[in-house]
Amino acid sequence: MEEQDFFFGLEGPLEAVPAAGQMRAANLRGFSNYVRARGGAPRRILAQHGLDPMVLADPDAHISCQQVAAMFEYCSLLFDDPLFGLHLAATQDADIFGSVTAVCRAAPDLRAAIASLIRYLPVAHSPEAQLELVDDGGMAELRWVVGADLGFNDQANYQAMMLILLLLRTVSGQRFRAAWVQFSADPSPRELIEIEALLGTAVRPRAPGSAIGFSATLLDLPIATANRLTYRLVGGYLGRLRLFNHADMAERARSYVRGALPAGTCAIERCADRMGLSVRTLQSRLAAHDLHFSDLVEEQREQLARIYLRQTPMPIDEVAERLGYAEQTSFGRAFKRWTGQTPRQFRQG
Template sequence: MDTTPCAGQTRAANLTGFSSYARRKGADPRRILERHGIETRALTDPDTHVNCQSLVDVFEYCSTIFEDPLFGLHFAAGQAPEVFGCITALCRSAPDLRTAISCLIDYVPIVHSPEAALELVESAETAELRWGVNSNLGVNDQANQQALMLIVKLLRSVGGPDFALSHVEIAVDARPSDVAEIEDIVGCRIRNRAPNNAIGFPKHALEMPIPSANRLLYRLLGGYLDRVKQANRITLTDRVRNYIRGALPTGTCSIERCADKLGMSVRTLQDRLAHDGGSFTQVMEQQRMTLAEIYLRRENATLDEVAEWLGYGEQTSFGRAFKRWTGTTPRKFRQT
């Protein structure tokens, strides 16, 4: 579950290439990110989760300081559809364009950002892939431009040389000269200041076979993402348990880090756990009890190692806690 962003988060893959782009403009990319509360490791780890509002604010800020009303479009022009991660590989391995678009719609909210909302709308002659966000992020022009460029690139890469756009609608307040540049880049007419973001193309294109189709890869990636989608429906308490299990051996397990991982404040996390009848301390204690018995059954594990795996600084602290849980010592438990 560490691979899936929570509400209000997105993968840092959206920032792929940001360092070099900002430096070419004479700006310090790390300073820009820090100004908006994004950790600099997001520049090197595309699977880091960043706050959606912070990302939107970074893009709007860059548009201002670079004096570029089409920053999002220009930035995305240097990116590849792989920003969407393994979803891109799944789309390219799908048998036809309709299936590829269904994959994009189904899995982007799970793997890339739960704030993303995509749908396919069909009429008699035309199909539209529409997208937006589930939250009010304020002025979002640059992120919309980036999404437009990336989705167009993905559709063209899976559709092959015969795929062509018929029109684009974008919820951006662009100047006439900017609209002309967008049309030149995407290669079709643009409807500016539209109520929705949409990419239109002939409906018959949905049945086009994909040249890069790969049945084995499609089944493997699709099966994996189905499991991730199913696991994403677990409760908040389950997600906290998952975090604790992964964080205990590192010695950095804390409610502050857990709340950050889940995209919420510590107070919100405490309140939601209390609503479920528990607390972070109780969940961590339960996980330590469960894991302690599992680890003690490993014959080759020393008591020092077990204590370390459970996040204790020394064996004596683990011993006292284990006796409080079970009424016996770890050594006696292992003997029985």
């Protein structure tokens, strides 16, 4: 694509989307401090549940929803805290949802913010979150279910309820008022009193699914932080990710390579992990498209090289390094094989 052909764009997705059964590690923000304050060993607890303790430092890492749910239930028993998920969420904030929160804050009104949450949370945060808005003109309900079978997961449900309420209150400037919430958990009468105090609304336990009920008139609340540019830019990016999420395996791997090459983190093992697959499964699925992972790396190296040389002033040795070449001469030979020109000739052409 030539420079004059577009106004603004990215070279590719900044991150691969979470695979089925995965979520962003941002849900563990504050987990370490909270567990440590209770006398626990957060890194040991993570490792016991098959989670790499390094995810605590990387909110954009993708982790197993099932492992997180099991870990929260374990913590509930370990600390004798039947509301562990709710108490953890009370130390967190709406920014856990990352770019989804950003586009919701930039939306023109609460209806658009909720539509963005419904549309993009399954893409950017976890595909297991399936939400819908039901508006009968009087009362509205934001409902959600978890697509995967997580087993017993009351604590994860408590956390999700608090975080979604925090998001709605944050984007509305604290003007959002829930009439009630519902979830499947069956708390004791004493726990129910505390839950209602923490959530700030009436609670309907033992329900078939999770929901937040509120007056439909709140949907027209204008958002004080509305920003049309941010809304369109971030929403446009997430919209592209949404399309990408439905793309075939080859396109998903290709997009990973495009984003990982400049970061110096491109490896088939990392790609497979981001997509929730084993290396062998990824290789076999690429083979179904008559492709090897190395083919995708070569293809993306050429495309990125053309962009860097034609559209940026980046020195050629830095271009080579960005594309994973140890030496500029190796890059030069590869580029001439692709184009019949040296990098310098291409840039001057």
